[in-house]
Amino acid sequence: MQDLIRRYGAGLTGLMVLLVAFWLLMLVIIPNITLFESSFRPYLPVVEMGGPRDVYSVNNYMKVFDGSVETTILGMTFMVPVHIRTFFLTIWYSVTVTLACFVLAYPIAFYLAKIANPKSVPTLLLLLFVPLWVSEVLRAFAWWIILALKGPLNSLLLSLSLIDKPVRWITDYDAVLIGLVYTYILFMLFPIYNAISSLDTNQIEAAEDLGASRWRIHWRIVLPHSKPGIASGAVMVFMLSAGSLLVPSILGSTTSQWFTQTIQQWMNDALDWNTASAYAFLLLFLCTAFVSLVMWIFRVKLSDIAK
């Protein structure tokens, strides 16, 4: 700080501190505190706000336990509260999306970093970037067209005689998963690509020379080296998937419900901002806790991720 004042003077330094303070306090910390505080207040008509009924309680949070549905897990049937079910399915399918993105993107990242002709890599990266420039809503819409019952995918499969009647793709969570993978896979690809690029090719050759098989080279040399990249890609994809509202809204079926959709219903349909706050806070808190837990298991630090 002394250094800043010496270089830029007290005036400019003060201005910079003010700007940062505005960002962190007014746009991040206080809004979240407000969210947290509101989540404990009841939803009341304007006239009753601040009145005797406006007291703190955990009632909003308890609403996740309302209304149970039958759920079958591993062949056993339970009664599970509907919002809890939605939440766990959101987490579960977000993990699935993250894993699918990793499995699909890792070979591409390795290919770009170590196999492709270095001269063609800028062109390939440019092509890979194309979908990123296209808005998320349009990407989900594109899959809505493709997966439609009378859409191009079914007519292609029918004409190839791979299926004999159209497949209903937009059912349950299927289309949501397809859309989420397509939308977020590049957030997995680029961090892993960067990590593998920084691996000295001699390391791979040395392992090969010492007798290691392809699999073992990846397991012992490439994967450990690219762990920070994988972690940052996984955290990004997981958080984006769990927090996505567009893709589940466009590609969802009558039987699919994403937790963000539940929040939106409290907010915009029920106009109960307080319960929406409680649910939003739950989403933030539980996702953060989940990501922290996974990072702890894989021994990755936040500072590794933000590289």
Place this chain on the structure above:
Amino acid sequence: MSAGIDLENVVCDFGSFRAVDHVNVSIKPGEFFSFLGPSGCGKTTILRMISGFTEPTQGVVRIGGVDVRGQRPNQRPTALIFQNLALFPLMTVAENIAFGLEVRGIDKAKRRARADELLRLVDLPGAADKYPSQLSGGQKQRVAIARALAVEPAVMLLDEPLSALDLKLRQHMRAELRAIQKRTGVTFIYITHDQGEALAMSDRVGVMSQGRIQQVADPREIYNNPVNGFVASFVGENNIFDGTVVNPAGGMASYETPLGTFRARLGELATGKGVKLFVRPEHTAISLTAAVENAVPVTISEVSFEGSFISVHGVAAGGKTLVAEIRNDGAATVPAIGSAAFMSFDPALGAILPDAETDR
């Protein structure tokens, strides 16, 4: 356990660029063999063809008499030490050394015992649980050697592994490498552009230029009897004279130059045009009279004291500078700068050689 290497008519092209051009070399089991040459001469490509990272475009590579073309690096009985060593940064020293054993499915305790044994061999006990980043340059060097030795290779391939070290450590590691090679009896193939390294360590040296082998011989032969001007210049300094050969006979010839006619040895390949006379500074003597053979009158222009020898520069007629190195035996008399003297050489120590590389 060590194996010989045979390169038969080996060619390697990268697109239109010919990196290695019809190389024929036979390396004996247990030999310390160096490929010496400037960067881009194809020596690293030869190493990569022996280790299996590159396949020859033409020709045969044999290890222990077996044609190894088509075998992957992990199938060949070779171990490569990379220029930057390529130690695995996320593994400990012991894990690095034992990696080759790990991939062969040897159990943990045995691996560890072997790693400790190898660390003692390379004189680095107690470093087993450190990480490569905690080691000095010379220590990393030793770990890389131990890691390569762990897989009990028949041939060790070393790609300028000493180039990153400072001068003192480099000289120390030369002796160390030589000693390890003698102790293990493994064939060592060493790549370098440093002629001092190659001459000091090797049993035999192959000098390369532009993809071709110029000469294969033991270090003394390379230095004392280079086959051409490239080898002569690459392994040491020379006074070089331009002229023409007259009446060659019995391995000797006269050589006419603007500075006079000299007598010198006639190199085997010195036929036709582009032939020059090469005389090493330490084979050049200084005298005050012209009584000796092959003498050139000079004016002394520079004297520099180098410790074990004294380097004297003299300017001959036409402005050509000649260099003589006089051994500092404590009693050597050195002419004063500006004084007149003669520089001369023994006909047996001057060589008439083809100017540059020779096609063989």
Place this chain on the structure above:
Amino acid sequence: MHKLRTTLSHLYMGAFLIYLIIPLVIMAGAAFNDSKLPSIVPWRGWTLRWFHDLFQDERMWTALFNTMVVALAVAVISIIIGTASAILINSISGRIRTVIYGLMISTILIPGAVIGISTLLMWNKIGVPPGLHLSVLGQVSYIAAMVMLLVLARLQTFDGALEEAALDLGASHGQVMRRILLPHLYPAIGAGGAVAFFQSIENFNVTQFTRGGADTLTVYVFSRVRSGITPTINALALIMITITLMAAVWYELSRRRKERIMLAGMSRDED
């Protein structure tokens, strides 16, 4: 064996590119199909009427105008805040840096719905009604972090001695910033501005909760997709993709031209 593996990897790369690009081609193609439902099958013949319909749609024009205003505001504010934060972060160290830096980075990971709702709640509490101004603030709260990361990376290649030299030569503090530091940061600031602009256009979650009744392009497209879809959306998609592609190709070409000029300059130096 080795050859086969390499061939397979080329094939996989090709398949991956097709997977990424085909959906966009299909979506764009549907814009020309003379069918009320947006699809390429069955093909009912070429038409340009969806483009015509699109240009008649006043709601789309309002949404487009709103989007541009919001994106511009977000880009400008994010550049200012992001650059100041990068300079500040670069000059502090220790635990306080870890905490502040962690807080800044974490904003990128906060789900958009949470940002949207919390922004709306806080400003509503102090009497600011919902609207696009809140969308701007909500978007800035995480886009500023992206700008900060880009500028910070550039800042780490900056030689602080240059500023000391300038101070030593009698420059004022303002001059040091304007003439020495900012010119060094311009490439990162430019890239940050572009990223911020595109992120803002893309944004749905934050906008959806804060916008009040106003439309942005993303919200408009979303509502059209949810309600009565006609291929006008495909026409809009095609136009948007074309514009962004042209911008991308232009950027790439100018980058390559610069690279060539630099290489040419270097080889001239060697002569």
